[in-house]
Structures are given as structure tokens and as C-alpha cells.
Amino acid sequence: MDRILITGAVGQIGIELTEGLLSRFPASRVVASDIRSAAGAPADIRYLDITDKAQIARLVMEERIDTIFHLAALLSARGEQNPQLAFAVNLGGLLNVLEVARQHGVKKVIMPSTIGAFGPDTPKIDTPDDTLMRPTSMYGITKLAGELLLDYYSRRSGIDGRSLRFPGIISSRTEPGGGTTDWADDFYRKAVRGEKAICFLRADTRLPFMYMPDAVEALIGLALAERSRLSRSVYNVHSLTLAPTELAKFLQSIFPDFEPLYQPDSRQSIADSWPQSLDDHHARTDWDWSPQYDLQRMTADMLKNLKPKRG
Numbered sequence: 001m002d003r004i005l006i007t008g009a010v011g012q013i014g015i016e017l018t019e020g021l022l023s024r025f026p027a028s029r030v031v032a033s034d035i036r037s038a039a040g041a042p043a044d045i046r047y048l049d050i051t052d053k054a055q056i057a058r059l060v061m062e063e064r065i066d067t068i069f070h071l072a073a074l075l076s077a078r079g080e081q082n083p084q085l086a087f088a089v090n091l092g093g094l095l096n097v098l099e100v101a102r103q104h105g106v107k108k109v110i111m112p113s114t115i116g117a118f119g120p121d122t123p124k125i126d127t128p129d130d131t132l133m134r135p136t137s138m139y140g141i142t143k144l145a146g147e148l149l150l151d152y153y154s155r156r157s158g159i160d161g162r163s164l165r166f167p168g169i170i171s172s173r174t175e176p177g178g179g180t181t182d183w184a185d186d187f188y189r190k191a192v193r194g195e196k197a198i199c200f201l202r203a204d205t206r207l208p209f210m211y212m213p214d215a216v217e218a219l220i221g222l223a224l225a226e227r228s229r230l231s232r233s234v235y236n237v238h239s240l241t242l243a244p245t246e247l248a249k250f251l252q253s254i255f256p257d258f259e260p261l262y263q264p265d266s267r268q269s270i271a272d273s274w275p276q277s278l279d280d281h282h283a284r285t286d287w288d289w290s291p292q293y294d295l296q297r298m299t300a301d302m303l304k305n306l307k308p309k310r311g
């Protein structure tokens with residue numbers, strides 16, 4: 001990993017992954033790119049439209065990139081609002097990245113996949129890495145096809161393609177946008193501000209979650225793992241499972257007035273098609289994945305970071 005390109009560096013994971021990489025590698029070796037800029041984005045962010053293959057090729061050649069963390073994607077709920085765009089960005093963008101990697105000697109491509117790649121027929125508890133996968137959202141379809149595409153390029157073109165399936169990610173720094181798991185971030189922010197949270201899922205909808213520092217470590221840990229230790233190209237990673245009612249109860253022990261209002265909408269059917277917990281023993285044995293944050297530790301850190309912002 002001598003010269004690293006991050007796509008989607010202004011997204012929920014991108015901002016903190018960029019910081020995580022910059023804390024390990026000199027700034028001269030990390031190139032952050034996105035189609036937009038936003039508060040908290042890296043100062044020297046490079047413009048990159050992932051649907052434009054020529055642009056990716058130019059940047060990869062100019063910067064002599066050998067490793068790409070490919071994060072640019074539309075999340076599940078936004079993908080349902082605009083399925084064609086989700087297909088173009090999530091799958092077309094990945095195909096562009098892999099083709100440029102093949103043509104310009106990029107050695108390694110790391111791409112986050114998601115629990116969205118599973119579907120309603122998938123076993124919901126301790127879902128194994130290899131199981132029935134028939135996703136019903138456009139997001140899930142593009143991510144499952146993306147996993148297969150990454151695998152295809154790894155076998156055919158010698159690119160070292162690596163992926164992991166993330167659950168919902170909770171972050172104090174960056175708010176998510178367009179996901180089905182966004183309610184959890186919203187609960188923390190509304191509880192701290194003393195505002196009413198409106199939850200778009202049923203109170204008892206259990207889904208897997210992970211705290212952002214663990215997600216960043218997972219991506220970097222997988223990228224740095226010795227190739228000879230990896231027995232597969234896509235890994236489940238699990239941290240904790242939460243239902244809105246469980247997080248609400250936990251937050252009520254700190255903010256007694258916190259009482260969300262439940263108004264399930266179309267995102268409920270996406271959530272109902274996803275697993276509640278993942279079997280991640282391959283990640284644990286192959287590259288020593290081990291999350292550091294449970295609900296208590298995550299909440300303590302979230303509140304420490306969010307409270308000063310209350311002003």
C-alpha cells in the first residue's frame with residue numbers, strides 16, 4: 001500500500017477512514033476523492049465522478065495509485081428512491097474502478113459490502129458467510145453483484161480484491177444519509193439535543209450495528225492482512241445487535257425524557273429482509289478481526305463527542 005486512493009471520501013465511512021489512513025501513512029501517500037465536498041472533508045479532496053472511467057484512470061495514473069479503498073456508493077433507502085442511479089454508481093462505478101485497476105496495475109481494491117447483500121430467505125441469526133443470498137433492494141442487488149465482480153477480477157486479472165459486509169454504522173462525527181439503519185445515529189443526536197426522535201422502523205426491528213472506529217479498523221485490518229492468511233475475498237463482520245426499543249431504553253437511563261415516536265415507512269420492508277446477527281468467525285481467525293466497542297463503550301464515546309456540540 002504505497003499510494004492509496006479513497007473514493008467516496010466525504011461519505012459516512014470515507015471521512016473517518018481517510019483520517020485513520022492518514023494517522024498511519026504519510027499524507028503524501030493518501031489521495032482522498034469524492035464528487036462533492038462537505039464540512040469535515042479532507043482539505044485537499046480531489047474531484048472524482050465514479051461513473052466516469054476516464055477520470056478515474058487519469059487520477060490513478062497521475063498519482064501512481066497501487067491500492068484503492070472504493071467507498072463511493074448510494075445506501076439502501078436512497079437506492080430505492082433512485083434505483084437507476086444506484087445501479088450506475090454502485091455497480092457501474094465498481095466496474096470502472098476494477099477495469100482501471102486492471103489496466104493500470106493497481107494491486108489491491110478494498111470495497112465495503114453490506115448486510116443488504118442478504119435477503120428475506122437468508123437465515124437471520126448468526127448468518128454465515130456462505131448462505132442463500134437473494135437481496136430485494138437495488139442496493140443489495142448491486143452490492144451482491146459487486147462482491148461477485150470483485151471476486152471475478154481477483155481470479156481473472158490478479159487484482160487483490162477484498163471486501164467485508166458491514167452492518168449499520170454509528171458515528172459521532174459524520175451523519176449517515178439515505179440508509180435504513182440511520183435511525184440509530186438519529187436517536188443519539190436527538191437524545192443529546194433534547195429533541196423528539198421519529199423512528200421510521202418498528203420498535204422491535206433488530207438489526208446488526210457497529211461503531212465507526214471498529215469499522216475503520218476492520219477496513220484497514222483487512223487491507224493490511226497477509227494475503228496468504230485470507231481464505232476468501234468477502235468477510236462478514238459483526239459487532240452488536242440493536243432494536244430501536246433497546247437503544248431507546250438504554251438512552252432513557254441517561255436522558256429520562258427521551259421517548260421516540262414510531263412511524264414505520266417503506267424502509268421497514270428493507271430492514272425486514274436483513275439479518276439480525278452475523279457469524280464472523282472467518283474474519284476473526286483469518287485476519288484477527290475483533291470489535292472493541294459494545295453498546296456501553298460506544299454510547300460513552302458517542303456522548304463524549306456529541307455533547308460539546310450541543311453548545
Ligand code: AKB
Pocket residue numbers: 075076077113114115116139166167168169178179180181182
Ligand atoms: C444502510 O442502511 O443502507 C447501510 C447498510 C446497512 O449497508 N447502513
